[in-house]
Amino acid sequence: MRNKPLDIDDLDLKILSVLMEDAKTPYTEIGKKLFVSGGTIHVRMKKLQDLGIVKGAYLNIDHVMLGYDLSAFLGIYLKESSMYKEVIEQLRAIPEIVSAHYTTGVYSIFARVICRDTNHLRQVLSEKIQRISGIQRTETFISLEESIQRPISLDEEKLINQL
Numbered sequence: 001m002r003n004k005p006l007d008i009d010d011l012d013l014k015i016l017s018v019l020m021e022d023a024k025t026p027y028t029e030i031g032k033k034l035f036v037s038g039g040t041i042h043v044r045m046k047k048l049q050d051l052g053i054v055k056g057a058y059l060n061i062d063h064v065m066l067g068y069d070l071s072a073f074l075g076i077y078l079k080e081s082s083m084y085k086e087v088i089e090q091l092r093a094i095p096e097i098v099s100a101h102y103t104t105g106v107y108s109i110f111a112r113v114i115c116r117d118t119n120h121l122r123q124v125l126s127e128k129i130q131r132i133s134g135i136q137r138t139e140t141f142i143s144l145e146e147s148i149q150r151p152i153s154l155d156e157e158k159l160i161n162q163l
Contacts, residue, residue, distance in 0.1 A: 006051060011036065013154055015044055016053070020151040023057050063114050070115045071146065074129070075107035075139040083134030084108065090132045096124045107139075 011034065018030050027045070028038035048054040063071070078087060084102060091097050091111065100111040115121040121140070129138060 006053070008048070008051070008053065011040075012044055012048060015041060016048070017154045020154070068114045068116055070117055070121055071143040072113050072115070072121055073141040073143065074109075074111045074113060074125075075141070076109040076111060076129075077106075077136040077138070078108040078134055079136045080134070081108060087132055087134040090134075091129070094124065094128050096120075096128075 014034055015030060018025055018033060026038070027041040030041045031038040034041075045054065076087075078084060088100060088102070088109070091100055091109070094113075096113045096115055098112050098114050100109055102108070103110045113121065113124060115124055121142075125138065125140065129135065
């Protein structure tokens, strides 16, 4: 729950919507679409970064095209929940882990790993992840296909009314 309302308006939300559709859209093009200058878009983006709403831009690549054919999810059980911070710092050092979430339910941590093949996954599990002292055990789920990957859809009108 936020302590204070965010200092954003309808224009900010429209800028975010355009960039979430295509992050490479030039600021001048966004300005033309929204009837403001490219400089205004630049200033607004700086503000959104300062507020922590925009945390960065990422290149979305097809890892399979680069020889990383396997995507898997790991359910990680911790020996003790108090070990979370220590364990997550060690997981952060493993480049094959592309995301990790502290979760409720059966697992303490749910992580996604990208590997070249099953042998690479086995090596990452046995030589890196399962050697972390706070991890009790893991369960692995291999993804057969990623069917949906998209940013959240911004309903500008609804969000403006909430601010």
